[in-house]
Amino acid sequence: MSSSQATAIAHPNIAFIKYWGNRDSLLRLPANGSISMNLGGLETRTTIEFSPEFSIDTLVINLQPVYGAGLERVVSFLDRVRGMAGQTWRAHVSSNNNFPTGAGIASSAAAFAALSLAASHAIGLNLDEAGLSRLARTGSGSACRSVPGGFVEWKTGSGDADSYAVRIAPPQHWALVDHVAIVRAVNKPVGSTEGHALAGTSPLQAARVADTLRRIEICRDAILNRDFSALTRIIEQDSNLMHAVMMTSQPALFYWEPASIALMKSIPVWRQEGLNAAYTLDAGPNVHIISPAQDSAAVQERLNAFPGVKSVLVAPVGGPARLASGAE
Numbered sequence: 001m002s003s004s005q006a007t008a009i010a011h012p013n014i015a016f017i018k019y020w021g022n023r024d025s026l027l028r029l030p031a032n033g034s035i036s037m038n039l040g041g042l043e044t045r046t047t048i049e050f051s052p053e054f055s056i057d058t059l060v061i062n063l064q065p066v067y068g069a070g071l072e073r074v075v076s077f078l079d080r081v082r083g084m085a086g087q088t089w090r091a092h093v094s095s096n097n098n099f100p101t102g103a104g105i106a107s108s109a110a111a112f113a114a115l116s117l118a119a120s121h122a123i124g125l126n127l128d129e130a131g132l133s134r135l136a137r138t139g140s141g142s143a144c145r146s147v148p149g150g151f152v153e154w155k156t157g158s159g160d161a162d163s164y165a166v167r168i169a170p171p172q173h174w175a176l177v178d179h180v181a182i183v184r185a186v187n188k189p190v191g192s193t194e195g196h197a198l199a200g201t202s203p204l205q206a207a208r209v210a211d212t213l214r215r216i217e218i219c220r221d222a223i224l225n226r227d228f229s230a231l232t233r234i235i236e237q238d239s240n241l242m243h244a245v246m247m248t249s250q251p252a253l254f255y256w257e258p259a260s261i262a263l264m265k266s267i268p269v270w271r272q273e274g275l276n277a278a279y280t281l282d283a284g285p286n287v288h289i290i291s292p293a294q295d296s297a298a299v300q301e302r303l304n305a306f307p308g309v310k311s312v313l314v315a316p317v318g319g320p321a322r323l324a325s326g327a328e
């Protein structure tokens with residue numbers, strides 16, 4: 001065999017119960033469990049080729065060669081994959097997103113979920129869903145949640161072996177839609193890897209972590225019962241809790257823009273007017289507005305007219321990471 005290649009596709013996810021802080025930053029073992037929904041229509045497609053002819057690993061994202069820290073992160077991930085397979089071949093990785101990189105849409109989640117599947121397949125590792133999710137977690141914590149489809153829970157676990165994501169419900173269980181209101185599309189100043197390392201410097205982090213099980217159970221039940229009011233209450237509180245930790249860490253992290261706050265204040269008013277909509281924000285200023293599919297057109301209309309909203313991405317619930325039928 002002269003070389004071996006595979007292509008995989010994965011969706012980003014939006015966390016309903018957030019992961020913020022690691023107990024082991026090398027293995028990316030989280031301080032707390034989390035829950036998310038995969039974002040259909042938004043995807044990363046990654047092709048990898050391992051070959052004895054290559055002397056170094058190379059990486060191209062959205063047709064641009066990547067060097068420095070971005071490349072190093074992928075090389076150490078590939079070292080892990082090579083170690084698992086007992087292989088030494090270097091690789092060429094080419095990845096394309098159909099959505100903007102950075103600023104609150106978890107591009108690293110889709111990227112490492114797709115890379116885990118493509119790389120493990122190309123190198124001949126036959127990983128089950130839990131094994132793939134564990135591998136993806138070591139590239140980017142939230143990537144473990146982009147491996148299963150639909151609504152997903154990442155169990156904290158006691159160590160590397162049992163810290164992975166499992167499906168709570170399939171995509172067709174509940175027709176929710178995420179509307180990503182883009183208020184700033186440039187890359188965020190402090191990435192989540194650095195942010196996780198600061199979480200413990202906030203005196204609020206311990207209280208947030210201690211309360212996790214309560215939030216996880218309310219959120220899981222809200223999903224299983226398709227209870228949008230309960231989901232709204234818990235995801236808004238959880239997002240605000242994480243941002244309270246961010247804002248009180250040292251140094252402080254302020255991800256919000258004025259338009260983010262304006263949206264967070266308007267959405268409860270929209271609810272009083274009869275619209276089902278709930279907000280949540282990751283490590284960026286863009287606001288994710290979750291609503292049942294029947295409210296989506298009205299939400300889009302309001303967002304398109306909202307001052308400071310530059311564009312809106314609309315995503316239904318997405319499926320699992322999967323291999324593409326042919327290579328690119």
Ligand code: PMV
Pocket residue numbers: 014015017018019020034106108109140141142143192193196282283
């Ligand atoms: O997987 P990371 O290291 O990009 O961290 C993701 C952190 C948040 O998006 C803010 C929360 C989450 O659970 O996705």
